[in-house]
Amino acid sequence: MISPAAQPDTLNSQDHRASVGCTLRVEQDEGWTKISMRSCADAVSHPPGGPDRPSFSETLESMQDRIVRISEDLREIENFYNIEGSPTRYARLSEFFKSELTALSAAPFESYSQDEKVDYILLKNFLRRSQRNLALDRAREAEFAPFVEPFAEPIREWCEIRQRQQADEVFDPQTLAGSLSTTSKAVAHCIAHVTKHSDEYSQGTGSRAARRISELRKHINETCNFYSGYHPSFDYWVAAPQATLNTALVGLEKQVRDAIIGGGDISTIIGEPIGRDGLLVELEAEMIPYSPKELLQIAEHEYTWCEREMKAAAAQLGYADWRDALEHVKNLYEPPATHTSFVRSLVTEGASYVKKHDLVTVPRVAEEAITITRIPPAKQRVSPFFLGGPRLQIAYPRAEMEHADKLMTLRGNNRHFSRATAFHEMIPGHRLQLYVGDRSRPYRARLFSTPFFVEGWALYWEMVFWDRGDFFTTPEDKIGSLFWRMHRCIRITFSLGFHLGSTSAEECVELLVERVGHERSTAEGEVRRSLNGSYPPLYQAGYMLGALQLAQLRREAVEAGDRRLPEKEFHDRILKANVMPLEMLRALLLEKELHEDFKPIWRFYGDV
Known part of the structure; x- marks a missing residue:
């Protein structure tokens, strides 16, 4: 001693x-x-x-x-x-x-x-x-x-x-x-x-x-x-x-x-913008060769696609306005008595789907040892939806919550929103990602964590399931999936706008309510979590932009070129590479020539 x-x-x-x-x-x-x-x-x-x-x-x-x-x-x-x-x-x-x-x-x-x-x-x-x-x-x-x-x-x-x-x-x-x-x-x-x-x-x-x-x-x-x-x-x-x-x-x-x-009111949303200089530092570190203005344009372009698909799904249900169809889907929520088993069935469904189609390796323990917990009401103020990774955390109303708050939480976690969320959080999403990452080059996750890899991977699978055409087959399921994709587009819009000083916290909430169709309580929770400094400033933008990067990398590595990778090998190699900016992942998988003074150049979305 x-x-x-x-x-x-x-x-x-x-x-x-x-x-x-x-x-x-x-x-x-x-x-x-x-x-x-x-x-x-x-x-x-x-x-x-x-x-x-x-x-x-x-x-x-x-x-x-x-x-x-x-x-x-x-x-x-x-x-x-x-x-x-x-x-x-x-x-x-x-x-x-x-x-x-x-x-x-x-x-x-x-x-x-x-x-x-x-x-x-x-x-x-x-x-x-x-x-x-x-x-x-x-x-x-x-x-x-x-x-x-x-x-x-x-x-x-x-x-x-x-x-x-x-x-x-x-x-x-x-x-x-x-x-x-x-x-x-x-x-x-x-x-x-x-x-x-x-x-x-x-x-x-x-x-x-x-x-x-x-x-x-x-x-x-x-x-x-x-x-x-x-x-x-x-x-x-x-x-x-x-x-x-x-x-x-x-x-x-x-x-x-x-x-x-502005007082101690717990409903007040306080954010800490980092400014344009701060955003440029983060974009350079994430190896994103686009300006904030260009990223906002990408978000709008993707939102336009989502809105078009949303209108088509709404028409299948007989609604002229997609927002009315969305309200219909929100009210299709699972009752309290069966909600947990319903969510567990969705987790099993996602894992079974990727195994059936041989899309990615799913180790037995990763699928078998999934613990389910609930998010406490107080924490639901910043996490109004599922959280995943080592365990599945469910956002669901408790008995003591106000009646209106209960209904908003139920509607925000309805059956069809949940169907597109369960596999995002678990398998092949975050649960599988973290399981493999803990066992393959874990040293990279210590310093190089990036939302473009972490969240991009989970949203990328929503895109894969959509493009295959045999998972989201009903109009209700399509609306549930499109809701989330629209949500990720507007996350780019409001988070970059906030940090650039052009959008207030209250305006961020309105964007989610008006352009995505959020319940106000879930919109406030999303904005509070995004802007209070507990997440990196580009975290919310990383979902959609990271997914777009992975989708383009898949086209280059799996669908084109002389050295194409089998799809399962492509996904397995991504997981085993572990966390890094996605342009580095591209250089690793495609064996790009690297120099000591490397500068990001990959315009994964083309010219905006």
Whole structure:
């Protein structure tokens, strides 16, 4: 067991910087109180041992081992330097990405196999994307700096001292208590600033700021709790100012939510747009050589096809307006008593279909060991439909829900919507995808996850089943399938529009209600999940665009060329390749020539 050295009446901590003690500095600047500890505010230099270096010869490290090592090192760094917004964290991550890029450039690219070359390009792409996102994160930090930084800096410094636990950074509880007390006054100034200037900040900025305030409050409380009861004089000095600061931070977060975000109403949808620059970084990293404007045009083109097919299916049911036919289908929902067994039968149907037609390998355990759970009502606010993967999660109303909410959930998960969802989530969709991915090159999923591969694969199978002509045969089933495809078109429209700043969250909901025919509750859930920052910004666009990429790749690999692949082998090789941007998958399957300075060029949809 290793324990930090102890000194009477002092708190010990360490850092990789040469600093002695922590002196408190209070400055008055245009009415603001700024507190910092001079010796702890220096920029981070090199950690022990200098810049990142593998502990073994570069020439002996395979690309797979390199990716695994970088994945684990990055996890360790992010877990240790865990204070978001900290200059120390930014500097350490920046140094890590730079050093790994430098080391990667010395790797013998030309001697690699095709798989290794793909891994090299994927890793280089990941590291460069991470560098660019660091810069964008710092720019977004600056948006709320006026009412966060005045108190954030001293909090971060005390917390980082607690993390480092180095003997030459010594301070006593009395000094900490004085700093916390002064920091509380800075928080009060920030509350006044938010009250006066709230209309100068966007909801997205407010949302990020509120999250940061909450994180800082938890960090400083964790730091104080670490010492509480262990140092003889700690509670005597620190307990009261800690409680005062905690109350002040809670008050600031509430003021930000009330004045900038717009209150604590749980129905309010808060999004965090990343802007055009952020979208361009993401598109480059996803290897999509189309502009946001072109992607919006692709979405509209696909929507037009869907609407035409929807009108044809509606006419088969005797409806002149496809929306009326859709309402008819929504009311064909399974009653509560038989819903679970009905869903399980749909899962079995999808697996049986691909096995019958020899479309993809389905391992016995993948099909047999499927667990079914239910999504709690509170979570259904952001996940109003099925979720899949390791297990099948069903969205279905509970007894205590309001009657209108029950009906909306039942209608949103009707028989025919569910028929097109069950195999998407399970087999041959996400369940099979994750099952194989956990057993074949799992190291790629650690760093290279992309919705274009993950969600594109599941939606691609909806297209395959549709094109075969013998799965969606009734008008009701066709409407159920087309609903989802229209939904994925409008996901591109509203998510890109939101991040470009041209579409509000409320307008996103209206797009799903008016152009797709969503129940309002499910539309709100979709938008809330899409825009609240819990998913990557291109996640919703990845469904349709990824499916279109896979469909074009199938035409190139299975239906054309001299080296055509059997369909089952094509699908099996995709699963075994595991997660990556789809242009890289194309290069791997079609054995395209690769260069160290690879740039995406695949116009999978042609010219828009």
